Amino acid sequence: MTTLAGVETRELRYFVAVAEELHFGRAAARLGIAQPPLSRAVQQLERRLGAQLLERTPRGVLLTGAGAVLLAEGRAALDAVAAAERRTRRAGVEDPKVVLVSKAGASNDVLPDLLAAYGRVPGSVAVDVVLSGIGEQEWYLRDGRADVALLHLPFDSTVGLDTEELVTHDQVVVLPGHHPLAARAELTTAEVESLPDLPLPRWPNRDGSYPDGPGPAVRDHLQLLQLIALGRAAAILPETCRSSLGSDLVAVPVPDAPKVTTVIAWPPHSRSRAVADLVRVATELDYGAGPRLESLDRRAS
Known part of the structure; x- marks a missing residue:
């Protein structure tokens, strides 16, 4: 499998480990391989890209400007590969499901109504709810551990995701x-x-x-x-x-604190009917007053 115009996924994974550890020995131990093949793989990647990615020093390594760019792009590429693998496996099981992630202790005004209303939709599938730690729900969605997420603006990033706003609070x-x-x-x-x-x-x-x-x-x-x-x-x-x-x-x-908007987010390339139905239901709810069940029933019939 390749990414980034011919760069191998293995090479990216090796480079990211070295770039994060800033030490070949620690990176090799983290990857479970010997140091010499790790060094050769990174050197081959530098030759392939025609750019120096790391500056070797007696105490370890430093990222060059090109290396910093590849670290950010490489992480995103590896996340995308992992996400594709996870979502493909879920789509291939006999009983499909949707994984929804929300921050633990948050979205109490949204989640119960959303799950109840979606459960009334003909053809709805099981929804696995993951309650994540602080700031983790965005990354569950980006790396494929979840199909849809409840995020909170302005704190969570929605760059590269499709979203619909649900409710705003002081x-x-x-x-x-x-x-x-x-x-x-x-x-x-x-x-x-x-x-x-x-x-x-x-x-x-x-x-x-x-x-x-x-x-x-x-x-x-x-x-x-x-x-x-x-x-x-x-x-x-x-x-x-x-x-x-x-x-x-x-x-x-705290009147002058920024308002917080709950959004439902999903990958823009999603083709899941279940995700589409869940998003539609989420946008048709009147949070705080309960689901508009009559409207949902009419659309489902």
């Missing part, structure tokens, strides 16, 4: 119930960001690392709420989080 700051500001009618973003005793959490990058900062590193919604209840953090979240807050937490409106 944001609130979640505070410990005993905090002095918990009784305020509203707060500004600046006030929240400057709280000396309640730093904002740090969300994970795609590679699992965390940006620098004073706030706690969080993995999921439940962990975040526990940290807030303990007085270790505050967080600005969509107002729909109110339904999951215990009596020890308070949500205070």
Whole structure:
């Protein structure tokens, strides 16, 4: 199998490992191969492309400008290959299904109505729901582990995906119930960001690392709420989080925070009838008032 105008998938995988590890020995161990064939494969890739990708140093390697470009493009190409393989396998099974991914603790205003309404559509298939960690749902969709995703703008990237907007919400700051500001009618973003005793959490990058900062590193919604209840953090979240807050937490409106829009997203090349039906149903729901079942029944009949 080839990608990127004749570059082999194996070569790309080898290069990405070296570019991410910045060390041939560690990359070889990660790939489970010896170092000499790894070095030869990368050199062959450089000759094939006519560009130096890595600068060798006594302590490891550094990416050149061309190498940085290939790392980004190579990751995308490998993701596309993996996605195609996963979706093809799912399409080939006897009982087809759709995999829908949503962030755990989010989209509580969308997901129950969507699943109930889609289940009423003639010919609907089983929907496997994956509740991902923070920021992971986009990558489940891009690498083929999911067929459709519920994403949240402006936080998740929808570049290269087809989307439909579903519902938009204001944001609130979640505070410990005993905090002095918990009784305020509203707060500004600046006030929240400057709280000396309640730093904002740090969300994970795609590679699992965390940006620098004073706030706690969080993995999921439940962990975040526990940290807030303990007085270790505050967080600005969509107002729909109110339904999951215990009596020890308070949500205070933050009017100047950007609104959050839930979108349903899917790969633009999808030819799945089940995905198309699921998206159609999602756009016909009146969130907060329940599904427009009469309308859906008329369209399905």
